[in-house]
Amino acid sequence: MLDIQKTANSEMADxxxxxxxxxxxxxxxxxxxxxxxxxxxxxxxxxxERTVVRSKLDVRRSKSASADEPLVLQGDDITPTAVKVDxxxxxxxxxxxxxxxxxxxxxxxxxxxxxxxxxxxxxQLMGLYGSxxxxxxxxxxxxxxxxxxxxxxxxxxxxxxxxxxADKAQFPVLLCNGDKVAEGDGENGRHWVQWNDPxxxxxxxxxxxxxxxxxxxxxxxxxxxxxxxxxIWVRDGDLDRTGHAMQALxxxxxxxxxxxxxxxxxxxxxxxxxxDFNMGAMENKGxxxxxxxxxxxxxxxxxxxxxxxxxxxxxxxxxxxWSGNRVTCRDWFQLSLKEGFTVYRDQSFSADMGSAALxxxxxxxxxxxxxxxxxxxxxxxxxxxxxxxxxxxxYTATIxxxxxxxxxxxxxxxxxxxxxxxxxxxFDRHDGEAATCEDFVTAMEDGGxxxxxxxxxxxxxxxxxxxxxxxxxxxxxxxxTVQLSQKIAQNGEKPKSSELVIPLRTALLDPETGAHEGxxxxxxxxxxxxxxxxxxxxxxxxxxxxxxxxxxxLESNQTAEELAFLSAHDDDPFARFEAVQxxxxxxxxxxxxxxxVDRDIILQAVAKILADKTIDPAFLAxxxxxxxxxxxxxxxxxxxxxxxxxxxxxxxxxxxxxxxxQFRKLYKSCWPGEFSLDxxxxxxxxxxxxxxxxLAASFTEDAAEVAFEQYREADNMTAMQGALAVLSHLEAExxxxxxxxxxxxxKGNPLVLDKxxxxxxMSQRSDTLKRVDGLSRHPDFTMSNPNRVRALYGAFxxxxxxxxxxxxxxxxxxADMVIALDKQNPQTAARFIPQxxxxxxxxxxxxxxMRLALEKIAAQPDLSKDVAEQVHKSLA
Ligand code: BES
Ligand code: ZN
Numbered sequence: 113m114l115d116i117q118k119t120a121n122s123e124m125a126d127x128x129x130x131x132x133x134x135x136x137x138x139x140x141x142x143x144x145x146x147x148x149x150x151x152x153x154x155x156x157x158x159x160x161e162r163t164v165v166r167s168k169l170d171v172r173r174s175k176s177a178s179a180d181e182p183l184v185l186q187g188d189d190i191t192p193t194a195v196k197v198d199x200x201x202x203x204x205x206x207x208x209x210x211x212x213x214x215x216x217x218x219x220x221x222x223x224x225x226x227x228x229x230x231x232x233x234x235x236q237l238m239g240l241y242g243s244x245x246x247x248x249x250x251x252x253x254x255x256x257x258x259x260x261x262x263x264x265x266x267x268x269x270x271x272x273x274x275x276x277x278a279d280k281a282q283f284p285v286l287l288c289n290g291d292k293v294a295e296g297d298g299e300n301g302r303h304w305v306q307w308n309d310p311x312x313x314x315x316x317x318x319x320x321x322x323x324x325x326x327x328x329x330x331x332x333x334x335x336x337x338x339x340x341x342x343x344i345w346v347r348d349g350d351l352d353r354t355g356h357a358m359q360a361l362x363x364x365x366x367x368x369x370x371x372x373x374x375x376x377x378x379x380x381x382x383x384x385x386x387x388d389f390n391m392g393a394m395e396n397k398g399x400x401x402x403x404x405x406x407x408x409x410x411x412x413x414x415x416x417x418x419x420x421x422x423x424x425x426x427x428x429x430x431x432x433x434w435s436g437n438r439v440t441c442r443d444w445f446q447l448s449l450k451e452g453f454t455v456y457r458d459q460s461f462s463a464d465m466g467s468a469a470l471x472x473x474x475x476x477x478x479x480x481x482x483x484x485x486x487x488x489x490x491x492x493x494x495x496x497x498x499x500x501x502x503x504x505x506x507y508t509a510t511i512x513x514x515x516x517x518x519x520x521x522x523x524x525x526x527x528x529x530x531x532x533x534x535x536x537x538x539f540d541r542h543d544g545e546a547a548t549c550e551d552f553v554t555a556m557e558d559g560g561x562x563x564x565x566x567x568x569x570x571x572x573x574x575x576x577x578x579x580x581x582x583x584x585x586x587x588x589x590x591x592x593t594v595q596l597s598q599k600i601a602q603n604g605e606k607p608k609s610s611e612l613v614i615p616l617r618t619a620l621l622d623p624e625t626g627a628h629e630g631x632x633x634x635x636x637x638x639x640x641x642x643x644x645x646x647x648x649x650x651x652x653x654x655x656x657x658x659x660x661x662x663x664x665x666l667e668s669n670q671t672a673e674e675l676a677f678l679s680a681h682d683d684d685p686f687a688r689f690e691a692v693q694x695x696x697x698x699x700x701x702x703x704x705x706x707x708x709v710d711r712d713i714i715l716q717a718v719a720k721i722l723a724d725k726t727i728d729p730a731f732l733a734x735x736x737x738x739x740x741x742x743x744x745x746x747x748x749x750x751x752x753x754x755x756x757x758x759x760x761x762x763x764x765x766x767x768x769x770x771x772x773x774q775f776r777k778l779y780k781s782c783w784p785g786e787f788s789l790d791x792x793x794x795x796x797x798x799x800x801x802x803x804x805x806x807l808a809a810s811f812t813e814d815a816a817e818v819a820f821e822q823y824r825e826a827d828n829m830t831a832m833q834g835a836l837a838v839l840s841h842l843e844a845e846x847x848x849x850x851x852x853x854x855x856x857x858x859k860g861n862p863l864v865l866d867k868x869x870x871x872x873x874m875s876q877r878s879d880t881l882k883r884v885d886g887l888s889r890h891p892d893f894t895m896s897n898p899n900r901v902r903a904l905y906g907a908f909x910x911x912x913x914x915x916x917x918x919x920x921x922x923x924x925x926x927a928d929m930v931i932a933l934d935k936q937n938p939q940t941a942a943r944f945i946p947q948x949x950x951x952x953x954x955x956x957x958x959x960x961x962m963r964l965a966l967e968k969i970a971a972q973p974d975l976s977k978d979v980a981e982q983v984h985k986s987l988a
Contacts, residue, residue: 166224171222197216257315290398336375356422395429531560617656621682692717730795769810
């Protein structure tokens, strides 16, 4: 639309201001609110089909607002049934595009509004909705306006007093933010509870829950001695699966005191698990609401990865109490202020709770799988975007994961002590405020005594920087020179040089022993720069971007021999892992593009790794894993998923055959004893699954048998899922037997049934497309539950070789699903567009079919804002 206007006015394009698209919200257009609402009283008469919400707003005109500025209260899909101003009925209101506009003239008023809702028909899962017989809310980012009329923007902070009333038998538990201050029984079997949240908060942090729930009740004493009651609320049968989440909560509370000096600030902390939830979890003040998959776990139904996910998400939402709630965001362009920082905080917490090296490998894997492709595609945006149409589309890997990397780089630049001084000042200076990313950086500068002027470019620059590193050596002077340069590509354009501040942890390793004299932090802050390092008699081996100290793509002139050397000797675990990955990636991308290349060096490197007895089993499992097909595709100019799949399988098969004996031995050595969640037992389970994968890849006759045996005797979900993952690709009859058995065993547990759906559609088998289609008609499949939709279709779009079937059937299937889901749940529907949005990266045939699938979606009448924005941007 924008483009058409531009062409029509091309002669005056320079003179005229850029055409304004009314649907686009711009960061530069921020204006402070005209009205503040220091106090809000809410009264809920709760019922699944007919809930009445009465609100009483204490509205105050801002001193900077003009006297004729009307009061505009956002609403979405609601109508007032009664309005009062200063105690009297008031008819002078209008609904303009859903918003309630009141032409008020005074400096302050009391506005009362009544709204009726039908939560049972709320399929978007935004606002107040029913899930499994309970009532719950989701307000971030703009869901509060679906409950009642209010200035639904994060820079309007209010104190909330909430009265909830409901049928006592149907909803015995009534929860809201803050502290419970009174409760009692009403008439006709009803009861009520009064809640008071002493901390002013923006509307997006409001929450309530009503349901028939039980709680795992515990307590925590803060370091200043204040007692906190902790509850995790679930449905009756799930209580014994809440222990891990509770432990994670207590660990998080302690960690935030010790690491950031942050104490909890209420006497009560409630968490509720719900089955229908668009996201992972939500940090509502004192009342976190969780997708049940991030709460419920015991070894029989949850994998080790699930346990870690729970620990990380519980921590994340808890940490928001300071980074997000006490200090919130001025507007949604500042989203990374709370999300990037909080992801960084939860990553650091998990690193401290387990293995920092494994955690870093995992976090970088996620960054590369989700964020790098986003940065390289049509939906690229800086961690602080300039504009959006639908804010829900901006809860992205860029805001979250690249945002976290930017905070991590600050820590690297400042050192942990100054970093802490910076965050202390930030929390102190902005407590109770709605802040900006700029406020954060300024506080870090002031508190941490550092100049971050140039570093700020990370906030406005989209795209992943490419850093070229060349090492040269002068034996005469004993100097080694690291020559660095940086450039950045945006939206498929040719890379341009850039000047970001890029901290690169670097070591030069002795070419014989791999030893080095300590790491250096090279600060690349110009387009091209050289660093001269003394004292290297022999030509050293370069180990750079250790620990993945900067979120960049490294291009170096390192030979396969040097990478093999690093894969055997580098003392930085991430760098060592990275060396193997680069070695394998280099080989596979060369093979796919038909360039002759040596395979033996990889086999030798793997042999050395397998022979190194100092490597612990979990790290070993990481080191011998091949880069994913998706990652390999990202390294190619033009992606051919079939070719990548075939070359990768060949290499996997070769490694499997060559080292079959070792894999068998390792597999046996990981025989599980008594189940335990400790690091050693988990490491064994991990390595056992990876070696099982190799045994299957070696085409030994007993592969299916071994996997089936592992399935049969497993007493935990990690082993079961590992066995099923291997079986899922095989033609052997054990496959169906195991999957049928699994279904029968777990059909009553939705979270486990999700795994059953996912594992089948992740299969490499050629009948997978048909299976996806069949499963979409399975009685247990429903479009109403986001977890189930993601389990089936989300897992399928990750299956490179089958989603990208050359017929285009996979694309059409996803397009049709998006069209159907959009009518029900636009937010979840829109999350599938980026998969098709990468169409420009694929070889001609697929590219065209992907584009056609997008066109089909774009052609639908009445698309949601969510899907429309993503589709149009992907096609532009
Ligand atoms: N504030 C978000 C929840 C949210 C996300 C609300 C999107 C509205 C729209 C929450 O803190 C969050 O970030 N949750 C993540 C999990 C987290 C561990 C990264 C999620 O839900 O995926
Ligand atoms: Zn968050």
